[in-house]
Amino acid sequence: MPYETLPDFDFNGYLPYRLTVLAAKLSDQLAKQYKSEYGISMPEWRVLLNVGYGEHPSVRDIERHVSLEKSKVSRAAARLEAKGLISKCIDPKDRRLVILELTETGAELLGKLIPLAQTLQADLEKALGDHEGALRVAIDLLSTKVESGNA
Amino acid sequence: MPYETLPDFDFNGYLPYRLTVLAAKLSDQLAKQYKSEYGISMPEWRVLLNVGYGEHPSVRDIERHVSLEKSKVSRAAARLEAKGLISKCIDPKDRRLVILELTETGAELLGKLIPLAQTLQADLEKALGDHEGALRVAIDLLSTKVESGNA
DNA sequence: ATAAACTCATTGCAAATGCAATGATTTTCT
DNA sequence: AGAAAATCATTGCATTTGCAATGAGTTTAT
Numbered sequence: 001m002p003y004e005t006l007p008d009f010d011f012n013g014y015l016p017y018r019l020t021v022l023a024a025k026l027s028d029q030l031a032k033q034y035k036s037e038y039g040i041s042m043p044e045w046r047v048l049l050n051v052g053y054g055e056h057p058s059v060r061d062i063e064r065h066v067s068l069e070k071s072k073v074s075r076a077a078a079r080l081e082a083k084g085l086i087s088k089c090i091d092p093k094d095r096r097l098v099i100l101e102l103t104e105t106g107a108e109l110l111g112k113l114i115p116l117a118q119t120l121q122a123d124l125e126k127a128l129g130d131h132e133g134a135l136r137v138a139i140d141l142l143s144t145k146v147e148s149g150n151a
Numbered sequence: 152m153p154y155e156t157l158p159d160f161d162f163n164g165y166l167p168y169r170l171t172v173l174a175a176k177l178s179d180q181l182a183k184q185y186k187s188e189y190g191i192s193m194p195e196w197r198v199l200l201n202v203g204y205g206e207h208p209s210v211r212d213i214e215r216h217v218s219l220e221k222s223k224v225s226r227a228a229a230r231l232e233a234k235g236l237i238s239k240c241i242d243p244k245d246r247r248l249v250i251l252e253l254t255e256t257g258a259e260l261l262g263k264l265i266p267l268a269q270t271l272q273a274d275l276e277k278a279l280g281d282h283e284g285a286l287r288v289a290i291d292l293l294s295t296k297v298e299s300g301n302a
Numbered sequence: 303a304t305a306a307a308c309t310c311a312t313t314g315c316a317a318a319t320g321c322a323a324t325g326a327t328t329t330t331c332t
Numbered sequence: 333a334g335a336a337a338a339t340c341a342t343t344g345c346a347t348t349t350g351c352a353a354t355g356a357g358t359t360t361a362t
Contacts, residue, residue, distance in 0.1 A: 003203060003258045007265045011204040014268060015275050016177040017197070018290050021218055023174040025297045026167040041348090046168070052154060053162040059311060067172055069350070074312055096310040096357045107154045114158045117165060124166050127296035134285035139169050145278035146176045192318090210341060220320070225342060247327045247340040308359070319348065329338065 030120060034113065039083075043068060043076040045113065051086055051100045052110045058097040085109060181271060185264065190234075194219060194227040196264065202237055202251045203261045209248040236260060 011017065027042060034040040040048070050062045059077060063070045077100055080086045085106035091097035102110065125132050162168065178193060185191045191199070201213045210228060214221045228251055231237045236257035242248035253261065276283050 003253055003261075005258050005262055006203055007262060007269070009204060009265050009269065011200050013287075014200075014272060015286075016174065016181070016268075016271065017200070017217075018294075019170060019174040020178050022290055022294055022297070023167065023170040024218055026293070027171050029297065030167070043348095049162050049165075049168070052157055053160060060309085066168075067175055070311075071313080071350070072348090075348085078312085094310085094358075098311060102154055107156050110154075111156055111158060114160050117167075118158070118160065120167065121165060124293060124296065127292050128289060129292075131285060131289045131292060134282060135166075135289035136164075138279060138282045138286035138289070139173055141278050141280075141282060142177070142275060143169075143173055145275065146173070146180065194318090211339085221341075222320070222343080223318090226318085229342090245328070245340085249341060304362090306359105306361080308357105310357080311355095313354080314352090316351095317349080320346095322344090324343080325341095327338105327340075329336105331336080332334090 026120075026124075030116060033116060038109065038113065040109075040113070041076070041079075043072050044080055047073060047076045047080060047100070048085065048102075048106065048110050048113070051102050052107065056099050056101065058091065058099050060097065062100075080106070177271075177275075181267060184267060189260065189264065191260075191264070192227070192230075194223050195231055198224060198227045198231060198251070199236065199253075199257065199261050199264070202253050203258065207250050207252065209242065209250050211248065213251075231257070 031042050031045075034042075034045055046066055046068060047062060050057050050066060054061065054065070057065070059070065059073050062068060062073045068076075077086065077088065077098075081088055084103055086100050087103055088098050088100060091099050128135060182193050182196075185193075185196055197217055197219060198213060201208050201216060205212065205216070208216070210221065210224050213219060213224045219227075228237065228239065228249075232239055235254055237251050238254055239249050239251060242250050279286060
């Protein structure tokens, strides 16, 4: 009944596929909550995180760091600015760069968002038990592999 | 300089974030190639995979299995049908269901796509070395954790 | 010093997406 | 049996996205 001409392929073991599905489920977990309770979308959350815990990142820094489309970052930042959660200023060292900073209300909001993420993180670590370290090693291996971009 | 009011949070170690970034990079690797060389988008590729290696899946089966939005599956299937790569038929057992099947050209095309995925998979496994097993265990743990949906 | 090449952020526009609503079928309950 | 609730696929519509183009600023090379 399977198609005779297809190569053998364990499609349930295909790693990019497994990781994509898993990551989507994990993210959606918080995404719904963030959006319904705080009106924050996923890209906005990621930008907030970078601004709050990065070192005065520019749009470009965020794009690189989290591999989020340049325009996605730009638009998320615009929305966050419109909501009064971040402010933009031009880097005096290089006037092409737009540096992002949390406003007080932005820091306040992020302060409420973080604990939810920490709870999820704790749940995941508990589920992983002593496999957590191995997972982190594997993630690092794959990340550096894919960044060396030799596909 | 960090914002005093923010809780401590290792945002580079945050697992949903790491996995999302990694998965996106891994998928984009092939996505570009599939789109530029074969005109196949990511959702279309995922549907093709399910149709080719699943057991006569319906739209709903695919939605469940790969957690791909119902409408996304439906539209991807419509596009694939328009390209002559799959065919739809109504399940006689339950006439609400639309069962998808590869056409001959669809099977041919998928037969060309698979080897590229296999190459990537092999690269990843090589990069992982003997950490591969641990990664798979971790993925399974997290997947069942998140499917039990007790967040 | 000036022009060409490069980098950065934003924006326009077509395509893709998410979500609620629809229509068709099946299951459940009385 | 018959009505109500549930399940499935599709579609309409507003929003989001991706990608190329633009404009501003900087670096490199002549």
